[in-house]
Amino acid sequence: MARRACGRSFGPMIRTRILVAYASRHGSTREVAEAVAATLRSRGLSTTILPAAEVGHLRGYAGVVLGGALYMGRLHKDARRFLARHHDALEGRALAVFALGPRTLAPDDVADSRSQLMHALASAPPPASVAVFGGVVRPGELRFPFSRLPASDERDWAAIEAWAGELAATFSRAKSHDLRQTTDAASGLIRTAAGPGDPSLNAVNQHDHDF
Numbered sequence: 001m002a003r004r005a006c007g008r009s010f011g012p013m014i015r016t017r018i019l020v021a022y023a024s025r026h027g028s029t030r031e032v033a034e035a036v037a038a039t040l041r042s043r044g045l046s047t048t049i050l051p052a053a054e055v056g057h058l059r060g061y062a063g064v065v066l067g068g069a070l071y072m073g074r075l076h077k078d079a080r081r082f083l084a085r086h087h088d089a090l091e092g093r094a095l096a097v098f099a100l101g102p103r104t105l106a107p108d109d110v111a112d113s114r115s116q117l118m119h120a121l122a123s124a125p126p127p128a129s130v131a132v133f134g135g136v137v138r139p140g141e142l143r144f145p146f147s148r149l150p151a152s153d154e155r156d157w158a159a160i161e162a163w164a165g166e167l168a169a170t171f172s173r174a175k176s177h178d179l180r181q182t183t184d185a186a187s188g189l190i191r192t193a194a195g196p197g198d199p200s201l202n203a204v205n206q207h208d209h210d211f
Contacts, residue, residue: 016062016172017046017047018045018062020037021065021082023067023076023082028100029100032100032133036098036164039161040168052066052079055082057089058086059089062093062174063095063174064096065095065167067097067098068098068100068120075117080120091125094128094174095124095125095127095128097121131160133159
């Protein structure tokens with residue numbers, strides 16, 4: 001799993017209520033969101049998990065984790081709308097983002113994944129942490145020609161749990177009045193964690209897979 005430092009350390013936290021919001025078509029992203037929420041709770045953080053489309057406000061949340069699938073090179077529309085709808089509120093909170101989409105570990109696919117996610121986050125408040133995890137292909141739930149792809153599941157659950165554990169530490173150190181990551185280096189925002197193999201290859205090409 002490749003890692004890059006994503007921000008400064010934070011001071012003591014006043015509030016520890018965290019929202020995990022997800023945008024998922026077939027349930028794979030939701031399952032990752034549930035795993036992230038479970039890890040945050042195990043670290044003592046009060047955590048609520050909701051579909052991104054159902055989140056009406058961010059009042060009472062000290063931090064937000066947003067997860068979305070990448071379809072045809074674009075972040076799930078509910079995740080994009082969440083970022084736009086809550087843009088001002090996110091300015092005052094720690095934000096972490098993860099995306100599912102990787103199907104192969106080819107170097108070109110890694111670059112494409114990073115570019116696609118960065119494009120989706122271009123107008124959002126800078127996240128404290130971003131992760132790209134492998135996706136799931138369930139041919140029976142996909143349209144032709146993707147229904148002819150072989151079944152696969154590239155999610156690395158150990159990597160997902162490790163990332164969530166790091167988020168718990170970040171949220172626990174954060175001050176409620178200074179929760180944003182302020183890096184100007186866009187390349188420092190991406191952490192890839194799609195699965196085993198060469199860490200530099202842990203992201204993939206996005207098509208209309210089962211996320």
